Amino acid sequence: CDFAKAQLSAASSHSVDPELINTPSSDFGPAIVGQDQVIFSSARTDMMSPGSFTGKAGNSLLVSSVGPDGFLSVPYLLRNNYQVAGGNAGPVTYSPDGTRVIFTRNNFVDGTRQIPAAGMQLALFEATVNPSGEWVNVKPFPFNGSDYSTGYAYFSPDGQAVYYASDRPDGFGGYDIYVSRLVGNSWSAPENLGPVVNSPGHELTPYFDGTNLYFASDWHNGLGGLDVFRATMENGRWTQIFHMGSAINSPRDDYGFIFDDAKNLGYVVSNRSGGKGAEDIYRVKRSANTIKLVIKNASDGSPVAGAIVDFVECGEGAYQADAQGRYSFQAMPGLNCNLVIRGEGYVSTTIPLSTAMAGDAEEIVINLSKISETYPGKIVDYNSRVPLSGVVVRVSNRTTGSSMEAVTDINGDYYVAMSPYTTYDFQITHPGYQDIVFGLPIGDGQNRNLLGVIGMQPGTSSAGNGVTPAPVTPVQPGTGGGTSTTVPGTGTGGTSAIASGFAVQLAAVSKVDLNRFSNLSQLGTVYSVPSGNVNKVRLGVFATRAEAEQALRGVKSRGYKDAFIVTEQGSGGIANPPTQPGTTPPAVSSGMYMVQLAAYSKPQYFDRAKAERLGTVTSRSKGNLTAMLISNIATLSEARNIRAQAQAQGWKGAFIVTEQNGQLVKVE
Template sequence: MRIFLTSIQIRSTMNPMLSRVFWLLQTFLVINTTYSQSNLEETLARANKQFDLNAFNLALRTYEQVLKEQPTNTQALVRSGDCYFYLNRPQEALSWYERALQSNPAPSEVMFRYGRALMHTGDYVGAKKWFVAYTAVNNTIGQHYAQMCDFALQMSRREGIYRALNEPINTASADFAPAFYGDQLVYSSSRSDLKRRTNAKSSSDWTGSAYNQLFVTRRGPDGYLQNPTFLRDDLQNTFNDGPVSFSANKRRVAFCRNSFMDGTRQMPEKGMSLSLHIADAVEGKWVNERAFPYNGSDYATGFPHLSPDGNTLYFASDRPGGIGGWDLYVSTWNGSSWSTPKNLGAPINTPGNEITPFVDGDVLYFASDWHPGLGGFDIFRTELVDFGTPQVTHLGTGINSSRDDYGFVFDAQSGIGYLTSNRSGGRGHEDIWQVRKQVDEFAIETVDEQQRPVPFAEIDFSACSAAAGIRQTDATGRYTFQTPAGRANCQVTVRKEGYRPALLPIRTGGDKTLKAVLIAESSAARAASSPFSSGGQAPVAYSRTDDDIPVQMGAIERFTITVTDPSGRPVPGAEVNLTACELGIQRTDENGRAAFYYPAGSECNLVIRKDGHEDAFIALHQQAGRDLAVRLKTSSRVLYSGIVRDGNTNRPIADAQITARSRSDNHETLALSDANGRYTLQLKPNQDYDIFFEKDGYQKGSVAVFTVAPDDNLSYALSPARPATYSVTQPSSSPGMISIEDLGTAPSATPSKQKKSASPPAAKGEAFAIQLAANPEDFSASKLRRYSEFTSLGNLYTVREGNLYKLRLGAYTTREQADAVLVQISPSVKDAFVVRETQVNPEALVTEPPLSSSLAVKSPTAYSTTSSTLTPQKYAVQVASSAVDKPLRLNDYTRLSSIGNTYIRTENNFMHVRLGPWDTPTQAEAARTEAARLGFPGAVVVVEKAENPSSTLASAAPATTPNTYSTSSVTAPG
């Protein structure tokens, strides 16, 4: 037993000598405590100094000393996360930010830093939650980055037109800043394996090398860069010169003196010491070096790019008076001096950072961490214009990643460029990546009947991609675009007020320059009233001669078509679709014949269709004769059709895109719904297809079919998209966008809760559910076991959308029900969110409020690693479920009595047939295996409450261990 005495008691019981010893000891303890506290503060100050000097590896070790003495020191936790982030190790930064967020109170800026690190790891859904929470601290920044997560999620799912390849010359050190040097490439590197004879520099004292040098290489026969050599000789060499840029004749060079540290991100946000210099190059030697006159001592200037003639200099600087952090500027040489730098202005420059300009003609490429991107710095493209507002374009995946991508240079003639990136999959800290453009280039020209250009016509790409939207031809009636190589396979619609719309096929193997002939509405009206559409006579669409033959520029040709089946028999009533030729649709007569007139030399693609046959496509301008014989192949395809409707109003939806994707080979068949909402698909027989329905302003939906027999009633109701609530301007509802409501409850660090308006009830056939997880493969029993504790709140089920299987809990008739359940499960499943389900089986609905769960309810924190459990709990095997108002065939389960006790638990208007319970999951898993062997392959292990369940088959006494099965029989009630 320990006895504690106060100082008064000690004085009354000790002799004077012992009393003096006690006071000396007490004084020593006070001094020691004060010294320890002082020592801790000194260590923290030293760590902060190292951090400010960008010595992040040293700072990490020093912060570690602080945290050994004081594990909850918030500043040390946050700065440790920052160190890992600046060292390009965002995954390791997460755990430190998570610990800092558990501080009370947690620094508000940690929410932003944590979201930023999540974004760098590609977790855009998780990142958005924290950016939304950060809006309470800084609304502008929080909203901007939350919307950037929307953009990143959508963009990351698209196939880019660039392919990035890691260059073999990269090392474990930093290799960066590529620049063209004639037909060679110059770049900087911190590599130390190549030695100079007069190398007096040594490595830094905290990580890697503090020095980098310039190297030169060229692309070899294999398409990759060859082993490099030093750019400058030993006598001329200086360290830390780069990035560089040369004029086309190599006689002028612009370069910057840098302080880049190998292993540390080259990011402006932590400060970069750069100064710009210019020199003349004579026989490879740099002479007459001079500082750029607009360098400054209190700001940085760097990342130069020289025009081909060397008289225009683009660069980046964080000089005062800019729009954001680092801005892009331009200065010109007048023969004796450089002009005052001109800021390139908005929208190129932003409140963030723009660096590494590269100009090719009138096209400017640059890197930005503010324009919507995938994370870190991304590469963008714009045109340098004297008037108007330039459009800034993100260059997509492949060239961009969730990490830093910058320093892009591009040779348009070869379609090959290079960039610097610290993305995963590289060889070192920063790597040189070769970028190859892989595209098919198309041009669309719009003309009228007289072959005169029709300017500013709309080109609707909705049938090709919902995200592509509507574009416009220029003043000459021309529009050019690119598609990923080998992937073009769709139709575009060309429209202009006063003209009939035209359809153009976009095919990788077809023509790359396409002409859309737009016919004026007045001409089309006369043509429609003529007997041509039914009797094969010429349309009244051109000027007429005395003999009533239509002419255009003095030439007109008559085409006849004879359509037969594979046996040569005429095919009457076949559709001769001349829509692309602006001549409408005809039908073949009883002899399988049709005729029409069309101007000589004009381009036209017609389509011949007949149910039960493959479509035939004919390019009229490529035919030698004018009497055409077309033999249709018998189609083995299965016809599917239906109507796309609005889920709320039941009205048909026009121009909805329907995509049927084969699960066997991923081949896609596209269709557009007409004005009545009807669509038609011809699919390969005996295959599994996923059919997706899309329309701007609606949530994407899908159904799965197995193509055995035709179905002319495969209709679908699209649900209107819910508007996001965090943005002043309504964001797009394109597939892949994350809405605030989908995110569920905000992170616990959110300072305030916004009042939520009541949600409307689900439309008929719809409901709400909670998505728990998504997986490329279907969920096995072992994966489902993690979520079995939630079965008291709803039904676990999976749906397949695209290439993912999605695990959901539900379904609930109102959004309020789903939100209430989400609050309970968020502590265990941090990324769960509410979704709207369409075409739900009414038997699967949880019509009453979910039962109160014993799951611990707490604020959902993304850093929590503990999951709440039902207490107490046992484990059972669920073999079947049925709605309470449906008959249950009890005899189907009597053979399970050899495994253990069989019983029924009723939850949320459903009856669950279960075996058990057992004390451990191992015992339950053994029983599940045996149940699967006996004919119940869908059996899953679930967590069961310890209370006795209601039973209609047998009592629910604790089950025997599966390897010693009970032999008691189970008798169904009579």
């Protein structure tokens, strides 16, 4: 077919080599265990458990280690002290801590394709692995069936889920991919991954690396037989699949793909021509990532034709995107530098570049803000007034549907591009804080201070659970250390989204004049909520009734004898600020911890890709040194855990810091 011809002629981003441990018999089912061991199945007869040969070739489990040359060394039998009744064991998967194993009982016949059409019968079993490596307490997986097969299990990286294939009757066709999650000591019911992954054909050998799902299919467009695909997820749903190319795939069966991105090492099983036997194991390494950039106008999503893609910091030159704002390049393993994107009349942007930033054939959208359309904003902690770094600001153009994302820097600053006479929807999220959502009409675009300063209330974020988050009141610092409460674009006293909680109702009036209540501003925010033909004037919002009762006592002492407490459900209102005349914000910390990994005089030698596995990487410069840190750590215990991981990975001098008044202070 045309797809197969195109794939066979396309350059591949992976290199594939046959493993030296292959034999003329079937070798299959590799599983990475621990740091450098691989357990696989083999039908060879020269290495079998004593007394296990029945005259009919089956398969045994073997263990091999990655040798100095990167290939698997001479294998030996897995000593698990368990004999499978009624079949063979393999493939297997071990939990990350090595205490549990799930294995497939199979009826594979050496020399016969391991495909559903060959009549394979599979069942899953789970066992505990004792300190000696023996399998004990073996029991069937709870979702086996007598009239269908279940097999090819693989643990998720956290050990809390297992992905597997089954031709149970409730699927989309033949074998489908399912997931079950660990709930206490039991597995949840099978969850079908849906029609993006599964098809009327067969999907087998799932492998989930924490971000992408790899699987084999004989239905999706491929080169022939079973091919390996990669699926990506958005908002908890599988949305796209990508063919893994002509190196990993062939016109014959290719399946059982696994890959350790950190080590740039993986394996695939294939019966392609040129091999030693029926099924062989091939080593996979990533030779390069094809990274495709799409550069767009942040305000309306239109392409930035001829944008400059500058690799100077990476030791290369500068190149130009095409008329559609597109530019593609090959990123070799180990690449770690900053890429600068420029466009005439646009604000330049810098992005960290590494081979891990994209997978095969994916596009990375880079939004450039027009200088004439850029609006600055700032986000702070509602209570302490300390700027918040790492806050994600998502902005969607309500007319075109295009969206962009900005992240606040260490000063809490961010910039977004917006067009005049257009309304934008904002969603602001940050771990440990309540989400903020609001719509913002731009008007004629003359007011560049529409966004102002937004305060985030500490609390639990509701992002990602499918529920529209309740908005909280944005705040904007005023003069003299006071604060004013405003939704961006309205100015002081504009319409505001009031948070849920408790409030003190002061009065019900037909005409609102919040200045009448200025003597209460030290107790909290005075705002009004429309109700029929009147406006209810309230003070709040307080997280607990106890706080509201304390405020009520202060209100009554100032002459508002009829005030009372109400429950605030969250609504639109008009607000005036709480003020603290003559005071300035106290010296406070950010409330977040960081782990300083090291300080570099030449930060280009810092292994950012390695550090990003620990968390969000930020840097601070002082003199001729650049400190590299893992940031946005909510608790001290979490910081200690990350410090321990960093020290184990080679940053022996890592220590915990926090930020106070813009300075890093060592905690421990």
